[in-house]
Amino acid sequence: MTLKASLFSGLKDKRVPCRTRGCKNTWTFTGEDQLRWMREGKTDPPERMCPECYAKYNELEDREVPCANEACKGTWTWSKAARLAALKRGQTEPPHGVLCKACRERSKVVERLEVPCRVRGCSNTWVWTAEERMAADGGQGTASPPVRMCDECYGRWRDLADRQEPCRVSGCEGTWMWTRGMQLEAGRKGVTSPPRRLCAACGEVLDGLEDKEQPCRVRGCKGTWVWTRLAQVEAKRAGDGGPPHRMCDACYERMKGLEDRQQPCRIKGCKNTWAWTRTMQLEGSLRGRTAAPRRMCDECAAAVTRLVDRDAPCKHEGCGGTWNWTAEMQLSAERAGRGNEPPRRMCAACEKFLEEVRPVSLACSSCGKEILWTTQGQLMARLGKWVRPSLCADCRKAMSPADVEGQGQS
Ligand SMILES: [Zn+2]
Ligand SMILES: [Zn+2]
Ligand SMILES: [Zn+2]
Ligand SMILES: [Zn+2]
Ligand SMILES: [Zn+2]
Ligand SMILES: [Zn+2]
Ligand SMILES: [Zn+2]
Ligand SMILES: [Zn+2]
Known part of the structure; x- marks a missing residue:
């Protein structure tokens, strides 16, 4: 090996x-x-x-990409290697905001800018870099900075998720979207719960409506109250759609100072009471009435409908006239334990006669002394019970009883 x-x-x-x-x-x-x-x-x-x-x-080939500074005609080289790395990240287009070499050099003298965070209620800033400023206007300072969040807000925003919130109209199943951005702004103001909003459908209905003036529900009041668009949408969702019965503000204020008051039944002899409600008091006062009306208690009001007016005979013997014994008078008698016999009363004709006539001065046919012919005596004479007197009391006394029969007293 x-x-x-x-x-x-x-x-x-x-x-x-x-x-x-x-x-x-x-x-x-x-x-x-x-x-x-x-x-x-x-x-x-x-x-x-x-x-x-x-x-x-x-x-791949190197690619020349126009400088991000729009005012610059220069380019920068997007190298094959950089393109390959971009491809690995799924990017086929060159990155934004890249400056040519000359602009990059010049950007070193351009100052970075601190820009307020776009989130309302946030006092942080984010940095608009010199490179970005160069890209925006060639470092001229003419372009306004983009609308952007600070890092802190961005971090929070990333952790948030859009939320579907229920429509504020009771009875509506709809929702509206509380976006991350809205949540972020709310959070900056220390608010953690979503605002009360309408769903899109309700919003559309609302847009087609107008606030309407409605009459005050208190009878006799000329005041009005405003049926808001929102309340109208709610009424529509609730199904009926009609305006509620409501008081005007003035009535509401007056009503607050009132209390229901128990009042005695107007039927004599009845110990029951009825409720003089605040509404009734208010309605009465609008008509200039401060005292409670005279009313029957519920029990009497029911009982009186079971009775009918009756004709009762005139208390004057010989008079065929009658007077109206009303159901209410009958009830009163009943309540007072006086049974169902009508009291003694004269008819309207007798009453009228007594009102119209005057006592008449007459002369005694025997002694000439003045006699006063009373209105009652005149009525009795008219009914044929007594006669017109002709003697004074003294002369009458002096005569035998048989002679003065039918003269009555004067
Ligand atoms: Zn590789
Ligand atoms: Zn350039
Ligand atoms: Zn911020
Ligand atoms: Zn809704
Ligand atoms: Zn009113
Ligand atoms: Zn009663
Ligand atoms: Zn009569
Ligand atoms: Zn006489």
Whole structure:
């Protein structure tokens, strides 16, 4: 065995990683190659490409790419090796923002710029590098910086995910997207829960609507309240679609100062009460009434419907007239324990007669003294019960009872 052979036998083929960045392949460093390599005094393995990369590399050519500075006509060289590495990352187009050599040199005198973070509520900055500024306007300072987040915000933004949030309209199943950007801004303001928003469908309905003035639900009030677009959308979702019955602000304020008040039943003899509600009080006050109305309790209101008005005879003997004994009067009598016999009362005709006539002054037919003919006496005379008096009380007394029959008292 020669020396050479023995040396060969000591070196095994080695798999060495491909030099192309991002390539996971290897190439074979043969024993023979290793030996030659050692003879040249080198220790580290050479930087080589895997066969695949090498084949690709040979297909590629250096490419001249226009300078990122739009005002510059220069180019920079996108080398085969760089192109290959880019290909390994799946990129077929040259990177953005690369300057030509001349511009790169000049960018060394352009100052970098600190730009406020785009996230509202964040006071951090991010650095607009000299190279980027050169690319934007050739270092003239004419271009405004791009809208960008600071590193901190970007880090947070990356960890966030867009979220579907429920529509704020009750009864709606729809959702809206709370984007990462919105979450980030909310977080900067210390807000962790999503805002109350409409889903797209509800938003569309809302857009087609207008706030509407609605009359106050309190009878007699001329005030109005605003039925908002949002409330209208909610009403539509709830199914009925009509405006609710609501008070105007003024009524609401007045109502707050009121309380329901128990009032006595208007039926005499009844001990029950009825509730004079705040709404009733408010409605009354709008009509200028401050006192509670006279009302029946629920029980009496029900009982009175079972009774009917009755004609009751006039209390005056000989009068065929009647008066109306109302259901309510009957109920009152019942409640007071007076049974169902009508009280003694005169008819309307008798009442009217008494109101219209005046006492009349007459002269005694015997002594000539003045006699007063009362209104009651006149009524009794009209009913045929008494006669018009002709004697004064003294003369009457002096006569025999038989002579004064039918004269009545005066
Ligand atoms: Zn490779
Ligand atoms: Zn350039
Ligand atoms: Zn920020
Ligand atoms: Zn909705
Ligand atoms: Zn009102
Ligand atoms: Zn009652
Ligand atoms: Zn009568
Ligand atoms: Zn007389």
